[in-house]
Amino acid sequence: MRHLLPLLGLLLAALPPAMLPGPARAALTEAQLAEVELAPPPGARLPPDLPLRDEDGHAVTPAALQHGLPAVLVLADYTCVTLCGPALGIAAHALAETGLRPGRDVVSLAIALGPRDGPAEARAMKAAHLDGLPPALLAATHVLTGPAAALARVQSALGYRAQFDEAAGRYAHPIGILVLTGDGRVSRLLDGLAPDPAVLRLALVEASDGRIGTLGDRLHLLCYGLDPAHGIYNGMVKQALTVGTLLTLGGLGLFLVLVSRRRAQGGQAQGGQAQNGQAQGGMRP
Known part of the structure; x- marks a missing residue:
């Protein structure tokens, strides 16, 4: 999970100025x-x-x-x-x-x-x-x-x-x-x-x-x-940028959640296999 955080940082760095904190002009x-x-x-x-x-x-x-x-x-x-x-x-x-x-x-x-x-x-x-x-x-x-x-x-x-x-x-x-x-x-x-x-x-x-x-x-x-x-955006352009950015962030967030779940499931599966291996090893003659 932490290896994917730089991607989120890069995406936030690429946000248009009109969407970043700061005084509007x-x-x-x-x-x-x-x-x-x-x-x-x-x-x-x-x-x-x-x-x-x-x-x-x-x-x-x-x-x-x-x-x-x-x-x-x-x-x-x-x-x-x-x-x-x-x-x-x-x-x-x-x-x-x-x-x-x-x-x-x-x-x-x-x-x-x-x-x-x-x-x-x-x-x-x-x-x-x-x-x-x-x-x-x-x-x-x-x-x-x-x-x-x-x-x-x-x-x-x-x-x-x-x-x-x-x-x-x-x-x-x-x-x-x-x-x-x-x-x-x-x-x-x-x-x-x-x-x-x-x-x-x-x-x-x-x-x-x-x-x-x-x-x-x-x-x-x-x-x-x-x-x-x-750094002025008109309403329509700003809305388009906002929607596009939110969709991108949403997609990235979903991707991070899926990756996190897959890693968790993979860890559980590996743990289960290890336990099965130990059990099977104890039953061998």
């Missing part, structure tokens, strides 16, 4: 994080005339990119090192599994959260997380940037509330997929990290008919992640 307050949400108001619509630029630096508007087609929209921080990139990839791959024809049935849009992201950051994000998509889907996926005023209009119109962490240089923001009708109205709001392709297809088919689903739900799933300078 956070650049954003709990009150600020509580304000982060995606809650489209009734009639929410992506402004069709927004002056944006695509990843190649071309001037575009949402209306010109949609061509009257329904769209999948994700808002993201293109320099994010936690969940934004994976969320874009997840949305794109879910769209690929719907069976809809990119550019003919649907388009995919991503819009930057702030003006610090330009076409170069958009290209880097697209290359890092959307490379390998079918060519038609890649061509129908537009990673957009714009001036501060235009991006503020996007967030205000969609009920998208983010907080910028000045100390960490990143956003705390909701993760969600907005399904838009051909004229940019919000039809549905879907989970940004686990979208069901079948549900996404149905939502896009409804959006193509101009139908608006129930928008009463609010998304509070945050992309905030770990700030290496401050």
Whole structure:
């Protein structure tokens, strides 16, 4: 048993800083994080005339990119090192599994959260997380940037509330997929990290008919992640780390118990064999 204790020590040493004793540090307050949400108001619509630029630096508007087609929209921080990139990839791959024809049935849009992201950051994000998509889907996926005023209009119109962490240089923001009708109205709001392709297809088919689903739900799933300078974990990441660590500790604890029992049983068996041997030795002629 004592030989296995170093393993437990190594595991505890590997625990993330957020789970170890010590003062908690956070650049954003709990009150600020509580304000982060995606809650489209009734009639929410992506402004069709927004002056944006695509990843190649071309001037575009949402209306010109949609061509009257329904769209999948994700808002993201293109320099994010936690969940934004994976969320874009997840949305794109879910769209690929719907069976809809990119550019003919649907388009995919991503819009930057702030003006610090330009076409170069958009290209880097697209290359890092959307490379390998079918060519038609890649061509129908537009990673957009714009001036501060235009991006503020996007967030205000969609009920998208983010907080910028000045100390960490990143956003705390909701993760969600907005399904838009051909004229940019919000039809549905879907989970940004686990979208069901079948549900996404149905939502896009409804959006193509101009139908608006129930928008009463609010998304509070945050992309905030770990700030290496401050040791901050967002709630979701911290919960995942906590669950994973507890499962690991539980598994190790069970392993130690089983090993201890086996050793105890082995010792009893050896003791019994020794006693039997002595008894048998006394009966020999």
